[in-house]
Amino acid sequence: MNKKDVVLGVDIGGTNTAFGYVDREGNLQAEGGMKTEADRPSAEFFERLHNEAETLFKSICGNYSLVGIGLGAPNANYYKGTIEQPPNLSWDYVDVVAALKRWYSIPVALTNDANAAALGEMLFGAAKGMKNFIVITLGTGVGSGIVANGELIYGHDGFAGEIGHTTIVPNGRQCGCGRRGCLETYASASGICRTMTELLQTKTTPSELRTMSPDQITSKRIFEAAQHGDALALEAFDMTGRYLGTKLTDSVAHTSPEAIILFGGLAAAGDFIFTPTKKYMEEYMLNIFKNKVRLLPSGLPKGNSAILGAAALIWKELLKA
Amino acid sequence: MNKKDVVLGVDIGGTNTAFGYVDREGNLQAEGGMKTEADRPSAEFFERLHNEAETLFKSICGNYSLVGIGLGAPNANYYKGTIEQPPNLSWDYVDVVAALKRWYSIPVALTNDANAAALGEMLFGAAKGMKNFIVITLGTGVGSGIVANGELIYGHDGFAGEIGHTTIVPNGRQCGCGRRGCLETYASASGICRTMTELLQTKTTPSELRTMSPDQITSKRIFEAAQHGDALALEAFDMTGRYLGTKLTDSVAHTSPEAIILFGGLAAAGDFIFTPTKKYMEEYMLNIFKNKVRLLPSGLPKGNSAILGAAALIWKELLKA
Numbered sequence: 104m105n106k107k108d109v110v111l112g113v114d115i116g117g118t119n120t121a122f123g124y125v126d127r128e129g130n131l132q133a134e135g136g137m138k139t140e141a142d143r144p145s146a147e148f149f150e151r152l153h154n155e156a157e158t159l160f161k162s163i164c165g166n167y168s169l170v171g172i173g174l175g176a177p178n179a180n181y182y183k184g185t186i187e188q189p190p191n192l193s194w195d196y197v198d199v200v201a202a203l204k205r206w207y208s209i210p211v212a213l214t215n216d217a218n219a220a221a222l223g224e225m226l227f228g229a230a231k232g233m234k235n236f237i238v239i240t241l242g243t244g245v246g247s248g249i250v251a252n253g254e255l256i257y258g259h260d261g262f263a264g265e266i267g268h269t270t271i272v273p274n275g276r277q278c279g280c281g282r283r284g285c286l287e288t289y290a291s292a293s294g295i296c297r298t299m300t301e302l303l304q305t306k307t308t309p310s311e312l313r314t315m316s317p318d319q320i321t322s323k324r325i326f327e328a329a330q331h332g333d334a335l336a337l338e339a340f341d342m343t344g345r346y347l348g349t350k351l352t353d354s355v356a357h358t359s360p361e362a363i364i365l366f367g368g369l370a371a372a373g374d375f376i377f378t379p380t381k382k383y384m385e386e387y388m389l390n391i392f393k394n395k396v397r398l399l400p401s402g403l404p405k406g407n408s409a410i411l412g413a414a415a416l417i418w419k420e421l422l423k424a
Numbered sequence: 425m426n427k428k429d430v431v432l433g434v435d436i437g438g439t440n441t442a443f444g445y446v447d448r449e450g451n452l453q454a455e456g457g458m459k460t461e462a463d464r465p466s467a468e469f470f471e472r473l474h475n476e477a478e479t480l481f482k483s484i485c486g487n488y489s490l491v492g493i494g495l496g497a498p499n500a501n502y503y504k505g506t507i508e509q510p511p512n513l514s515w516d517y518v519d520v521v522a523a524l525k526r527w528y529s530i531p532v533a534l535t536n537d538a539n540a541a542a543l544g545e546m547l548f549g550a551a552k553g554m555k556n557f558i559v560i561t562l563g564t565g566v567g568s569g570i571v572a573n574g575e576l577i578y579g580h581d582g583f584a585g586e587i588g589h590t591t592i593v594p595n596g597r598q599c600g601c602g603r604r605g606c607l608e609t610y611a612s613a614s615g616i617c618r619t620m621t622e623l624l625q626t627k628t629t630p631s632e633l634r635t636m637s638p639d640q641i642t643s644k645r646i647f648e649a650a651q652h653g654d655a656l657a658l659e660a661f662d663m664t665g666r667y668l669g670t671k672l673t674d675s676v677a678h679t680s681p682e683a684i685i686l687f688g689g690l691a692a693a694g695d696f697i698f699t700p701t702k703k704y705m706e707e708y709m710l711n712i713f714k715n716k717v718r719l720l721p722s723g724l725p726k727g728n729s730a731i732l733g734a735a736a737l738i739w740k741e742l743l744k745a
Contacts, residue, residue: 235580249678251577251584258572258680259556260716265677268710270670273593280710349591356586357570357678359579389589389601395581 106168107132110421111156112414114216115176117141117192120148122156123407124167125414127422129227131407132167135159141192148194149202171210172203173417175219175409182261184213212417216240216409217264218255220366220401221248222419223412229364229402236360239266239351241369241376244279245287245294251358255419267291271350289346292322292368299325299339310335326372340372344379349387351380355396356389362397366408370400427489428453431742432477433735435537436497438462438512441469443477444728445488446735448743450548452728453488456480462513470523492531493524494738496540496730503582505534533738537561537730538585539576541687541722542569543740544733550685550723557681560587560672562690562697565600566608566615572679576740588612592671610667613643613689620646620660631656647693661693665700670708672701676717677710683718687729691721 109124109132116139123134137155140148160169176199177189184200186192200211214222221238224230230238234253240246245267249256256263267287268280275284276297288294300317303310311328312320312335328336351363369376381398388396403411430445430453437460444455458476461469481490497520498510505521507513521532535543542559545551551559555574561567566588570577577584588608589601596605597618609615621638624631632649633641633656649657672684690697702719709717724732 233580235577235584251572251579252575254573254575256556256572256679259554259682260680260713262712263556263572263678263680265680265710265712269674269677282708282710353590353674354678356590357584357675358577359581359584359586361580387603389586389603391583391586392581 107166108170109167110171110173110414110417111160111169112410112412112417113152113156113172113174114219114409114413115139115174115186115192117177117190120152121410122152122159123410123414124160124163124169125411125418127418129411129415131410133159133163134407134410139192141194145194145197146202149199153203153206169209171212171417171421172207173219173413173415174199174211174213175216175413175416176213177215179213179215180261181212181214181218181257184211186213210417210420212420213413214255214257214416215246216412217246218248218257219412219416220246220403220408221250221255221412222415223403223408224364224366224401225250226415226418227403227411228408229399230362231402233361235358236362236364237266237354237358238364238366239347240367241291241365242367243292245291247354249354249358249360266354269350269353271346286346286350290343290350290369294346295322295325295339295343295369296320298342299336302335302339302342306335308335308338312336322369322372326375329372329375337375340375341379343369344376345383347376348380348383348385351384352388352392355392359392360396362399364399364401366401373400428487429491430488431492431494431735431738432481432490433731433733433738434473434477434493434495435540435730435734436460436495436507436513438498441473442731443473443480444731444735445481445484445490446732446739448739450732450736452731454480454484455728455731460513462515466515466518467523470520470526474524474527490530492533492738492742493528494540494734494736495520495532495534496537496734496737497534498536500534500536501582502533502535502539502578505532507534531738531741533741534734535576535578535737536567537733538567539569539578540733540737541567541724541729542571542576542733543736544724544729545685545687545722546571547736547739548724548732549729550720551683552723554682556679557683557685558587558675558679559685559687560668561688562612562686563688564613566612568675570675570679570681587675590671590674592667607667607671611664611671611690615667616643616646616660616664616690617641619663620657623656623660623663627656629656629659633657643690643693647696650693650696658696661696662700664690665697665702666704668697669701669704672705673709673713676713680713681717683720685720685722687722694721
């Protein structure tokens, strides 16, 4: 009987790690999860991951052949196969590929979450068949994965695609990176909270969020207020879309993508974020690019997009070979 | 006797057109030039170009075999082989490849000047062996050619690489493109003249350029004044380097290049432009990219760089095949 090829896709997060077996068509055949326990040594993590993944594989193994492992992780370096000084993980430097090669002799590759998302969209999602596109992940921060000529851009050092740390407001908001005015400080989930707090301080417009302290204000609450028609919440989305949309014209001027895909938490706000982003993007776009670039939501199934992205990384490698 | 393969490289400018035969190593074996006469129909231009190029080829032909034609031209579209609404040329839309195929059955390709410059640097100049780099052309305007994964980025529509039209000052100087605050309005030869004029208006510092009217001030004169130690001219270069250097960090965040090559008129000012550009670029760079990106002058011989760039375009195609 012919076995079906699958890869193991792993998404390593600060708190939880999700994994699953994904076939060539992007179907998740089985999935599992575990605590990352990022305060424990990384060796323990990989030992547990291997055991959990093996157990899951045995439950489906009669029909499948494991052909590769792809991982998405913060601060992952594709060229070196390492994780370096990841935020929210106490591991300083981990050679991930070497750690997994103890048990596996199949191809292993890893990259950061945004690059994995871009590859996921290209193989299984909204960017199927596209050779030039950009994925922007709007989470706590802003990440990006850029594909040109059908290939993900890792750049010279493996860290390309930091659109979240391009400058939208010179001398603007303080960013976690140490600089000021980065796109991430305006267009992320935390950025829209800062915008909302500013609006509450500088305007007198009534808002259901006025009774909350700044640290109670979350992007989810702003979204809910916007759904209720809250004028200030709607203005916060409009401003966020303006920051993002105008700045995306810079990215278009670099690589002239066919589409920009908005991915992650804040993108789930749908029209509240897509409509102003598209409007200001077109308004500000250089003439030769006007009305050429599609702004799309992710085409990956929600809960599983990170596993599919990690799996896509290694499927892309395998299909190239 | 074995013939040596050469390609015809053609640089079409608003006033003059230069062409020459270039071998695989980037040696210019013979060169010629003619007036573009851009107010005459494009068909006449290509007829003359063919005749002139043939005459030149006959003068060297015993030893050479012509294997391709590469052209650099304003508003050239690589995918379509066309020139579309070029500035400074009265031709509305020209199918260049079709025009040349009347006489030639060898491969023909064209792209814009900045992309040709990038390919020239990659094959014959400062970017030899590099797979990720950016060329910035600092002429009357600012152009760019971006190479990632060893391939020039043309983007979805063939017009990628418009870094000159990314925004450095929101609501800043009026740009020829209709928008405001584009890098081109600050970091080009015309941009430094605008900066100099502003400095003369807003400061009382003595300067040898004070006796000139704004339209007498050229980038060459600012360069000469800087060589004489003129404080305002030096400040104009410092400001220009600051605009350019800080903005280049955005480009680095996109594609993480190994090097950025400054090319064209203003780059010839050497240390006056390189020193402040490098200083502000490093000062403003995202930590993970600090001190990783080299800032280099062109490695192509001056007068011939445009012909070599156009020739590199078609050599790159031929070597791929």
